[in-house]
Amino acid sequence: QQPVQSPQAVILREGEDAVINCSSSKALYSVHWYRQKHGEAPVFLMILLKGGEQKGHDKISASFNEKKQQSSLYLTASQLSYSGTYFCGTETGTSYGKLTFGQGTILTVHP
Amino acid sequence: ETGVTQTPRHLVMGMTNKKSLKCEQHLGHNAMYWYKQSAKKPLELMFVYSLEERVENNSVPSRFSPECPNSSHLFLHLHTLQPEDSALYLCASSQDHGSNSEQYFGPGTRLTVT
Numbered sequence: 469q470q471p472v473q474s475p476q477a478v479i480l481r482e483g484e485d486a487v488i489n490c491s492s493s494k495a496l497y498s499v500h501w502y503r504q505k506h507g508e509a510p511v512f513l514m515i516l517l518k519g520g521e522q523k524g525h526d527k528i529s530a531s532f533n534e535k536k537q538q539s540s541l542y543l544t545a546s547q548l549s550y551s552g553t554y555f556c557g558t559e560t561g562t563s564y565g566k567l568t569f570g571q572g573t574i575l576t577v578h579p
Numbered sequence: 580e581t582g583v584t585q586t587p588r589h590l591v592m593g594m595t596n597k598k599s600l601k602c603e604q605h606l607g608h609n610a611m612y613w614y615k616q617s618a619k620k621p622l623e624l625m626f627v628y629s630l631e632e633r634v635e636n637n638s639v640p641s642r643f644s645p646e647c648p649n650s651s652h653l654f655l656h657l658h659t660l661q662p663e664d665s666a667l668y669l670c671a672s673s674q675d676h677g678s679n680s681e682q683y684f685g686p687g688t689r690l691t692v693t
Contacts, residue, residue, distance in 0.1 A: 509684035569622040
């Protein structure tokens with residue numbers, strides 16, 4: 469079963485922050501985050517593993533709450549280049565190496 | 580060429596045609612994937628190959644037939660497709676088939692079935 473992302477869409481002004489959530493009905497082993505710009509291939513952002521630490525680079529970070537079976541992606545001080553569709557891909561204990569993706573969150577950053 | 584390349588980038592085919600999509604990765608990875616991306620639907624995993632062996636067939640109809648002749652190349656053979664098969668087909672590769680391997684995607688083939 470696919471994970472559920474929220475919100476479905478978010479509009480920001482440059483410099484504002486955003487949080488994108490990814491929730492699963494099943495126990496998660498890992499969560500992968502990707503960003504896809506219109507007409508381009510998805511680009512890897514980060515992986516969070518069960519029992520792992522919160523991760524981040526530059527102004528994008530993510531957390532993984534195993535008990536709640538969810539992950540959150542944090543975008544701080546957003547830039548125009550952050551615009552795109554963000555996908556989470558989840559791996560459960562019974563689907564090793566197989567990612568099931570959420571429906572995506574469309575992020576638009578305006579000047 | 581670097582990364583993951585796919586050809587053709589666009590393909591229009593009739594329901595009785597036979598065509599093939601090609602994917603090549605120049606990253607020395609051991610795992611390759613086919614995904615289908617339809618409008619307003621999530622990315623759907625179709626097939627996974629690890630070390631040239633198919634390790635996952637995600638209940639894909641037999642009109643889609645994958646082939647992995649070596650670790651750098653992946654094909655998707657298409658025959659007697661349906662209009663609902665129109666979508667963006669993405670190829671990806673990763674160092675290994677596992678949780679800690681990030682996937683690198685190609686630009687995709689936009690397929691239209693008429």
